[in-house]
Every structure is written in structure tokens, then in C-alpha cells.
Amino acid sequence: MISEALQYAATYPATEAGFRPFIRSSVSLWSRANRCSREWAEHEANCLAFVADMLGRMKRRRTAVVLGSGLLRDVPVEEMAKAFDTVVLVDLVHLASVRFRLKAKRLRDVRLISRDLSGFDAALAGHEVEPLAFLRQVPYLNLVVSANLLSQVGVGAERRLKQDGPTGKADILPQLIRAHLNGLAALPCSTVLLTDTGFR
Numbered sequence: 001m002i003s004e005a006l007q008y009a010a011t012y013p014a015t016e017a018g019f020r021p022f023i024r025s026s027v028s029l030w031s032r033a034n035r036c037s038r039e040w041a042e043h044e045a046n047c048l049a050f051v052a053d054m055l056g057r058m059k060r061r062r063t064a065v066v067l068g069s070g071l072l073r074d075v076p077v078e079e080m081a082k083a084f085d086t087v088v089l090v091d092l093v094h095l096a097s098v099r100f101r102l103k104a105k106r107l108r109d110v111r112l113i114s115r116d117l118s119g120f121d122a123a124l125a126g127h128e129v130e131p132l133a134f135l136r137q138v139p140y141l142n143l144v145v146s147a148n149l150l151s152q153v154g155v156g157a158e159r160r161l162k163q164d165g166p167t168g169k170a171d172i173l174p175q176l177i178r179a180h181l182n183g184l185a186a187l188p189c190s191t192v193l194l195t196d197t198g199f200r
């Protein structure tokens with residue numbers, strides 16, 4: 001409880017105001033990951049190995065982007081930072097512990113961006129949903145890893161609909177999932193999709 005409070009307090013000032021409401025769920029994820037580390041270990045090891053294998057097979061390594069970088073448990077960020085000129089980590093929130101780890105490892109060419117990758121607001125407004133369109137502006141992009149984000153896009157959107165969204169909009173959930181997959185498929189670079197496919 002105390003460590004969660006410290007994590008929250010240290011993350012708050014480093015987080016833009018618009019993303020502060022999401023700090024709580026990132027801290028909960030951090031807590032859960034510590035509690036369930038044994039159960040999650042195999043999945044995390046598989047993810048790390050899959051991305052590392054991809055790196056080994058890539059010739060051009062200028063810029064890599066990780067979508068849903070979170071706690072950096074399932075992406076080999078040190079290896080990526082060594083392999084690429086620039087690594088961009090995108091998530092709603094970057095916890096203080098994650099920032100500290102990057103500093104401690106002196107990973108200077110790793111950039112952090114806070115961004116909602118769901119497309120929820122656009123979908124709700126009836127606009128075209130292209131949550132990954134911003135990646136077109138990233139120069140020399142060679143690799144994009146979607147790091148166990150896909151199901152969370154659906155979970156987060158469902159929560160927001162239940163909390164304060166209009167009723168009768170449940171059809172935007174599959175729309176957001178499709179938009180993520182289509183966005184990844186349309187990228188002119190290597191892509192990795194790490195995702196859970198079931199829930200128990």
C-alpha cells in the first residue's frame with residue numbers, strides 16, 4: 001500500500017494533466033504484476049524472446065516504437081535501445097519506476113510519449129478512427145511493437161462507456177480493435193503484435 005502511494009506520488013508530477021486519471025490503473029497493473037510475477041513469467045519470457053528474435057533478423061534499425069510500453073516487462077528495452085538509434089515508448093502513463101529504470105540504465109535515446117492509442121474519442125464523435133496514424137510522421141521507422149495493448153484498448157473503452165459514455169455505443173469496441181489491427185497492418189515497416197487471445 002505504501003509503495004503504491006509512493007509510486008503514485010512520484011508519477012503524478014511527471015504526468016501531463018490529461019493523463020493523470022490513468023495513473024491509478026498503471027499503479028494497479030504494477031502491483032498486480034509484482035503479485036503475479038510467477039504466473040506471468042512464462043508469457044513475459046515468450047514476449048521478450050519473440051521481440052529479441054525479431055531484432056536479430058532486422059537489418060535496418062533506426063527507430064523503433066513500442067505501443068503500450070507500460071512497465072517494460074514484456075519488451076526487451078535495453079536490447080532495443082542498443083540495437084536502434086531511437087526507441088519511442090508510447091503509453092497513457094509512464095510510471096516513476098519505469099522512468100527511474102531508464103535513467104539508471106542510462107538509456108538516453110529512449111523517448112517517452114503519453115498518448116491515448118485507442119481512438120475512443122474519434123469513434124465516439126463518429127470520426128474516422130485511425131489511432132496509429134501518428135506513426136506516419138515518425139522518421140526512419142523500422143519497427144513497431146504492439147505490446148499486450150490490444151485487449152486493453154477494448155477493456156479501457158468498455159470501462160469509459162460504462163462510466164460516462166452514451167448508451168448504445170457498444171459497437172465501437174470491435175471498431176477500435178479493428179482500427180488497431182488495420183493500423184498495424186498498414187505500416188510500411190516491421191511489426192510485432194503481442195496480445196492475449198482469451199480471458200479466464
Ligand SMILES: C[S@@+](CC[C@H](N)C(=O)[O-])C[C@H]1O[C@@H](n2cnc3c(N)ncnc32)[C@H](O)[C@@H]1O
Binds near residue numbers: 075147152
Ligand atoms: C497489459 S499492459 C502491457 C504491459 C507492457 N507492455 C509491459 O511490458 O509491461 C497494457 C498497457 O497498455 C496501456 N494502455 C491501455 N490502454 C491504452 C490506451 N488507450 N492508450 C495507450 N496505452 C494504453 C496501459 O497503460 C498498460 O501499460
